[in-house]
Amino acid sequence: MSARTFIIPASDPFSFDECLWFLDRGFDECMHTILPARVRKLVPLPGNPVLVDFRAHPEGIMAELLEGDVNPGTEATLRAYVHEWLAPQQDILPFYDKLARIPAMAYMPEAFKGLRLIGIPDLFEALAWSIIGQQINLPFAYRLKRRMVERWGESYDFGGTAYHLFPAPSVMAQADPAELRAMQFTGRKSEYIIGVAKQFAEGHVSKAALLALPGLEARRRALTDLRGIGIWSANYALMKSLRDATCIPHGDAGLLNALLSHQLISSKSDQAAMEKLYRKFKGWESYMVAYLWRSLAVKS
DNA sequence: ATCCAGGTGCATT
DNA sequence: AATGCACATGGA
Structure with a gap:
């Protein structure tokens, strides 16, 4: 008999609550179900979808298989899936160093501590x-x-x-x-x-x-x-989906609004300021975008 | 009402 | 290479 509960370790800082915040922003999301302090999702393991309950654990994330067959490869595949989805083991401290150097964004490592870029594996x-x-x-x-x-x-x-x-x-x-x-x-x-x-x-x-x-x-x-x-x-x-760290969805409405509200650009066509900022996040552009999107939910 | 939303492809300069 | 425009509908 195989285990149905797995601990998925996270690297510090990691916040499961920040994951939940992203997954539960009040939209009519149909790809998972939010319950108090947990999220349940049908995970599309090849040929064998399993219903998994995810919640916080002192070491990171606890994943419990609620429904579905457990095969010899299930645990490894599930762990790989969670890495593509929530990236709990990614070391984001280098990104926090970059945030700290931008006065308008220096509050983010504390305000959004442990937030990961939430992926779409498919x-x-x-x-x-x-x-x-x-x-x-x-x-x-x-x-x-x-x-x-x-x-x-x-x-x-x-x-x-x-x-x-x-x-x-x-x-x-x-x-x-x-x-x-x-x-x-x-x-x-x-x-x-x-x-x-x-x-x-x-x-x-x-x-x-x-x-x-x-x-x-x-x-x-x-x-x-x-x-x-x-x-x-x-x-x-x-x-x-590929979790490329360096991608910026240029022109994104939310991104431009966040840049404006932080006074990082003077207008939505201020390309010079954008490029100057993006250079300071070299290698972490995707995380810069994710955190700016996160900031949109904070009332100004 | 009017403008903006997690833009894109295609026609026209 | 740049610019204009239709697309379809909802929310503020």
Whole structure:
């Protein structure tokens, strides 16, 4: 009999509460369920989805398998998944040193202590989500995602609560764009999502293939070659799914607002100030963005 | 009402 | 290479 409870160690500083904050920002999120001091998620281990309960533990995170079969490889795969999702073992102290050098951001290591960049391990999910979120407000984007997930994603009911997997590319590749359109996706977004799904289903795109490319620029190019994936979406997916540390979703509405509110730029077109700031976060650009996004939730 | 939302692709200069 | 525009709808 295999263990059903795992301790996933974290490197200091790590805050499970900050993870929960991100996962529970008041949006209609359908990919996990928040309970007091814990989050439950259907984790898509290959061929064997498992329902996992995550909560804080003195050493980091405690993960408890609530439903699903435990195989010899389950623990290792689950640990790898959590690393891609929450990165509890990433050493963020070098990033905090950089924050401390920017007066307007020097409060962040204390205010957001232990916050990690929360990832989206499934590359197709990250890309589809980036398409959904283009040029609309977040509450509406979450509503669209829920409609798509509930219509095409695998669903499991545990104790009266529905848990979902993000729809597989092979399923979305066969979807009728008119159905997405009827769910208030734009006609264009319907085409984009189904088109990207087809590229996955036909084997032209995969996370492994993207990782095998020689460098960031090649990866960016491979993504922006997809119709519907512009530079913003490519950088978003590289940051959230491949956990590339150096990606900035240039032009992002939230990022620009955060830069303005911290008076780090004088206007949304102040490219010079942006580049000057970004240079100071070399190697940690993605974390800089994540923390600026975090700051948006703090009332000014 | 009006403007802005986690933008992108395509047509026109 | 730069600029303009449609896309669709919700929230403030």
